[in-house]
Amino acid sequence: MDQISFHQSERTQRTLERSITATSHEYDAGARQARRSHDQAQLVFTTSGVLRVATPTGMWTLGPQRGLWLAPRVGHELIATSAVRMHCVVFAPQASPWPESACHAVTVSSLLRELVAAMVEDHACDTECRYALITPLLLSELRNSREASGAGLPLPLDRRLRQICDVLLAEPANGDSLGIWGERVGASERTLARRFKDETGLTFGHWRQQLRIVEAVSKLAQGARVAEIAAELGYANASAFITMFRKTMGETPQRYLKREPR
Numbered sequence: 001m002d003q004i005s006f007h008q009s010e011r012t013q014r015t016l017e018r019s020i021t022a023t024s025h026e027y028d029a030g031a032r033q034a035r036r037s038h039d040q041a042q043l044v045f046t047t048s049g050v051l052r053v054a055t056p057t058g059m060w061t062l063g064p065q066r067g068l069w070l071a072p073r074v075g076h077e078l079i080a081t082s083a084v085r086m087h088c089v090v091f092a093p094q095a096s097p098w099p100e101s102a103c104h105a106v107t108v109s110s111l112l113r114e115l116v117a118a119m120v121e122d123h124a125c126d127t128e129c130r131y132a133l134i135t136p137l138l139l140s141e142l143r144n145s146r147e148a149s150g151a152g153l154p155l156p157l158d159r160r161l162r163q164i165c166d167v168l169l170a171e172p173a174n175g176d177s178l179g180i181w182g183e184r185v186g187a188s189e190r191t192l193a194r195r196f197k198d199e200t201g202l203t204f205g206h207w208r209q210q211l212r213i214v215e216a217v218s219k220l221a222q223g224a225r226v227a228e229i230a231a232e233l234g235y236a237n238a239s240a241f242i243t244m245f246r247k248t249m250g251e252t253p254q255r256y257l258k259r260e261p262r
Contacts, residue, residue, distance in 0.1 A: 019092035020135055022119035026085050027051075033078035041091045041098075042070040043142070045108045047117075049084035050221045053077070059169075060105055060152045061214045062086075063221030067108040067148070071101045082222050087116045095135075097142045105151035112141045149249060153207070153214050156199035160185040161192065168208060172215045173234030178204045213248055216241070220253055229253075 027033075027049075035054075044053065045067030053060045053068050054077045060068045061081075070076055072093075091097070115138045122130060156162055164181050168174055178196075179189040196204045212233045219229045230241035245253050 019095035020089065020119070020138070022087060022089045022116050024085070024087055024120045027078070027080035027083070029080055029082050031080045031084075035075050035077040037073050037075045038070075038090070039072055040093070041072050041096050043089040043091070043106075044068050044070060045087055045113075047085045047087060047113070049080065049082040049086075050218045051084050051086055052079040052081055052218075054079065055103060056155070057157065058103060058152055058154050059214070060103075061218045062105075062151060063217055065108050065148075066151045067106050068151070069098065069104050069106060071103050074103055081218055087120060089116055089119070095139070097139050105148035106142070106145040107148045109141060109145065112138065112145065115141065151214070151217070153210055154200040154202065156196065158195050158199055160187050161195055161199060164192075168211060172212050173232060175234055209244065209248065213245065216245060216253065217256075220256070226253055
């Protein structure tokens with residue numbers, strides 16, 4: 001009976017291995033992959049560099065130890081803000097660790113990173129045996145991963161709000177009030193504030209702060225100094241920026257980058 005159970009388990013793992021594939025890609029700084037969608041869910045994360053992933057309703061900045069779960073059939077565009085090396089793991093429906101259709105950022109532990117790297121390099125060893133060992137551990141590590149803070153930024157669909165967000169994405173230091181923006185896009189401050197909260201779940205002020213956090217994480221991952229980042233994001237000095245970062249992220253910028261996920 002034990003022998004039969006073992007063979008059944010082995011067959012299940014072999015079926016699962018064919019349902020999960022991993023590939024590695026490299027992009028030069030400034031490279032963009034045109035918007036596309038896939039029928040299967042994907043996990044993307046960088047092994048070096050900073051990658052941005054944009055969907056119709058959100059933007060994620062992936063630096064060290066940050067990955068993005070891309071739900072099936074979600075249109076997305078990849079933008080390399082620096083030279084990037086990345087892995088992409090594709091999951092068939094029966095192998096998906098999460099049933100939901102929403103995209104979300106996750107922490108990429110050292111173990112998860114190495115498991116995916118081993119899957120990418122499967123040609124170097126006995127694929128059948130190795131995948132049978134890797135896949136259940138990889139799925140377990142994914143299911144137990146923590147949500148990654150400071151990676152994502154919700155984007156509104158309203159044309160007027162999107163116009164505001166597009167400018168701020170290009171100029172994160174911009175400090176214009178929502179009233180000033182209302183004059184530019186032809187809507188009252190009250191209307192814009194209500195729509196912003198309804199569509200993003202954040203107030204305009206919180207959204208802009210989150211944008212600056214995302215920008216800061218990206219620049220930190222590229223090696224920029226805290227003083228330089230503070231100046232570029234419109235803060236009076238480095239201390240003001242560090243205070244904002246610690247209040248939002250729970251730790252200083254330096255400690256944030258050095259943190260190793262479980």
